[in-house]
Amino acid sequence: MDKRIQRARRADRAMTGIFYGIAAFFFALLLAFTGKVIIGGLMGASPEMFAFARQGAIGNQLFNTVYLVFISLLVSVPLGVFAGIYLAMYAKPGLFTRFLRICIETLSSLPSIVVGLFGYLVFLVFMGMGKSLLAGALSISILTLPLITTTTEDAIKGLPAGYFQAGMGMGSTRWQAIFHVLLPACIPRIMTGVILAAGRGFGEAAALLYTTGSGSSLRWGNWDITSPTSPLNVLRPAETLSIQIWNLQTNAQDAALANLASAVLLLLVLLFNIGANAWSRHINRKNSGEKA
């Protein structure tokens, strides 16, 4: 009897040790990797590489990356949230809903190179757009739409049933209860989906290869959005950091600049994640009443 408990205790301690070991291993791996990329990238950089210039710098690419992700979220977040609401609150079980779910699952597991090709065919060949930031952003939207849809659906389904009942019980319409009660309550969780989607967008290269091109000649101060050198023009080719890294490694062989671009890309993703997490925790705390 005693022996059995002792054995169980030993096994428990051993397993605890193993779990801590694995956690420590991942932490060390992450630290070593980010440390190497960020420190290595920044150490090998020269000041002019940070400029917003046509060549030999990363400023314009950094801007393109952020702008492209922003445009892509502008499309995928509303669409994905609406689709998620539809699936959680309106869809009746049946053939159409099943079909829709299969589509979303398929979409979420498509390799990004295929989505890029699809974007190329639809936006460039079929719709006649040039290689452009918009075509790239829309391709990223296709990639991230399923993620935002499923996060929203899960978030709504995970809420206490009482919220919806209370809303309806006060004479709200279905949409009022969804929009004024359920959706605000879901924002922290939807934010998680948006963070993941943005992270995917920041790092994506394959889907952008055929769609955005490699433009980096911007004239800062040119705010005429129809001009091909205006930073705000979405119909101009736009090299992002990830494409730049790829270009530098395959064509120009400028390792120092590529390393800096990697470091900045990693920092961008880290800062974005930390910021978005802090914001979503703040909302969560506010909702749950710990804070005024």
Added chain:
Amino acid sequence: MLKTKFEIEHLNLHYGSFHALKNISMKIPANEITAFIGPSGCGKSTFLKTLNRMNDLEENVTIDGTVRMDEKDIYSEMDAITLRHDVGMVFQQPNPFPKSVYDNVAYGPRIFGIRKKSQLDEIVERSLRQAAIWNELKDRLKKSALGLSGGQQQRLCIARTLAIQPKVILMDEPTSALDPISTSKIEDLAMELKKDYTIIIVTHNMQQAARISDKTAFFLLGEAIEYGKTEDIFARPQDKRTENYITGRFG
């Protein structure tokens, strides 16, 4: 003379093929507290929800018979949204929205289109006072309602319902998740509110029904077995099954 608020005639309700309410007929008076008692699963909540058409949200529900409120058929002559403005509901689990105390109470008025700050302030204060919780909450109107105790949450939910100025308040076991002190506060509140509202309360607590209600209906397996003045039901039950239940011989 007491006015009749609800007149229910030959009401039957099915969940799919399950016959949940069996041929119920009764008149529920205005400005009184009517209690529904009976063992769990007998259809009290189901019956309560037919009075503000919350059953409409469920699938596979079929209802026949008539329910009239103030002589209007609520299923054929009113739409569910308008009906629910007049018939508010308080649920078993306190379910404040994850919003501030103020925004909880202002929710109803806002969806009816009231936007003016001064008007909303006034409604929020009046509703919280009516629910006897203004003094406790007046300094934390901007804090989340989820930080309140269960009893406070439930009174907040009552205030939230009062803010839409209903005529009827349905309460489904509103105190079953609360401690005795919070329970007696809600009971006092219900007795205070019946001056201005019609209150229908489901309870599995017979002492509660005896303490606060004017009329009591006893349900069993989807049937309304006996309905009458509360003191009669408890002192001189006519049906053997009612007597067995209130004397605790089953249930």
